[in-house]
Amino acid sequence: MLTLVIGGAASGKSAYAESLCLRAPLPRTYLATMQVWDAECAARVAKHRAMRAEKQFTTVECPLHLDRVALPRRGTVLLEDLGNLVANELYDPDGAGAETAAAILRGIDKMLLQCDNLIVVSNEVFSGGADYAGDTDRYLRALAAVNNAAAARADRVVRVVCGIPVYYKGSEGP
């Protein structure tokens, strides 16, 4: 089953996605997308890893190449988040570049085959107009392409507003 959880910055989307995972079957795997640039990043990553370990998540680092990740076990997977993954694939020299959206969607398809429950967190950044500097338009288009295609194939699409889940497709269930 594929669930897309989407929301703006600090909307409560991560906490809600995590709450969905805690209700889903074990084991739990967290696919982390942040690239670690310096000691501050590394410390933050270590802290979050420890927090998730308490909730029985095993963390797999996946800043690039989602389609190459081989999961050690099935269960529930939390992928967080598409905004990071798109930026990494688009701008990292080893990333998919112009093929970013297709590569990530291929990765989601392959991940769905490897687990029972895939929960994907994404970012709502499309309501502030298009007047951005530089290359932001390319980023917006790639992220939207992934969001819209993921929403089309998802069993559940939920937008989180001020911590409140609003279902556009499917339902929270029992």
Next chain:
Amino acid sequence: MVFVTGPLCSGKRTFAQKLGGRQVYDVQDLAADAADLNRLADELADYDVVTAAEVGGGVVPIDPAARAAREAAGRLACLLAARADCVVQMFCGLPTILKGELPKC
């Protein structure tokens, strides 16, 4: 007229094209240069389907022209929604009907 709105790249045009009829897209870009938004809305209401991107969800732009354009785009969307038989808001390619009902295809 069906008015289809929603964020950038949310699938407005793809959805509109399923409805058929005479269509005009991205009318938020027409608002800034319109001398009379009411008249523009009247003209656009003659189409079967009109799409416009929601552009008012960010921080107020520092540039006065960008600020005015954003304001005009929002006002135009309100005028179009008032004239529309049906208003649809797209989100990640998924439609939500905010007003009326879709015409039978």
